[in-house]
Amino acid sequence: MSADSLRVSLAINGNRVDLDVRPHQSLLEALRDQAGLTGTKECCSEGECGACTVLLNGRAVTSCLVLAAEADGAEVTTIEGLSLGGALDRLLGQLAEGLVAFRTAMGPAWQTTTVVVMTEFGRTARPNGTRGTDHGTAGAGFVLGPRITRAKVSSDWPGVGQNALYEGRDLKPTLDTRAVLKAALSGTFDLTAAQLDRVFPNSSAVRASSGLMV
Ligand code: FES
Numbered sequence: 001m002s003a004d005s006l007r008v009s010l011a012i013n014g015n016r017v018d019l020d021v022r023p024h025q026s027l028l029e030a031l032r033d034q035a036g037l038t039g040t041k042e043c044c045s046e047g048e049c050g051a052c053t054v055l056l057n058g059r060a061v062t063s064c065l066v067l068a069a070e071a072d073g074a075e076v077t078t079i080e081g082l083s084l085g086g087a088l089d090r091l092l093g094q095l096a097e098g099l100v101a102f103r104t105a106m107g108p109a110w111q112t113t114t115v116v117v118m119t120e121f122g123r124t125a126r127p128n129g130t131r132g133t134d135h136g137t138a139g140a141g142f143v144l145g146p147r148i149t150r151a152k153v154s155s156d157w158p159g160v161g162q163n164a165l166y167e168g169r170d171l172k173p174t175l176d177t178r179a180v181l182k183a184a185l186s187g188t189f190d191l192t193a194a195q196l197d198r199v200f201p202n203s204s205a206v207r208a209s210s211g212l213m214v
Contacts, residue, residue: 008072013081021068028052030068039079050160054078060126062161114145114188123171125160137170147187147213154209179209187213
């Protein structure tokens with residue numbers, strides 16, 4: 001340890017780690033450069049984009065704005081800690097297995113099938129008291145099937161920095177769900193815009209997403 005460095009002790013993803021950090025070094029830099037956890041990304045460096053978000057003692061923070069020295073003694077959870085072997089990893093694995101089993105069971109009928117998977121609730125940016133993120137606003141979903149043009153993300157990522165949140169708490173919506181559902185329905189059943197507006201009443205201002213289906 002050099003004269004101008006400080007030793008901090010962190011519990012990162014459940015493992016006790018001692019790091020020698022500079023007084024003004026960010027937690028983001030310490031995680032990436034010293035702990036080797038590069039799943040935490042640097043982008044804006046101003047607390048706006050959320051690419052560097054980690055959980056600090058269970059609370060979501062933008063690690064580019066937190067000094068590593070401030071985090072001494074804290075529990076830090078990075079994306080690596082939520083991935084392999086974690087609850088999200090397990091649940092997404094079960095979802096994937098279910099979708100593959102469905103596709104297999106459909107047999108030849110799969111060629112005329114489109115599957116939409118959507119979250120029941122939008123998501124908050126921070127975990128609630130039971131460590132969930134339900135009852136928020138924006139969410140995520142998948143559209144799957146042989147008529148999808150190509151694998152792509154059909155939305156923007158506003159980030160989870162405090163200033164990017166919807167009403168200061170939720171992931172901000174950037175795409176109307178009905179636009180995606182209209183595209184999936186029209187691509188599967190060859191419906192007209194007028195028919196789609198009858199499926200989703202009072203939605204004539206929302207056009208089907210283009211380029212989603214062949
Ligand atoms: S890099 Fe930290 S919020 Fe963008």
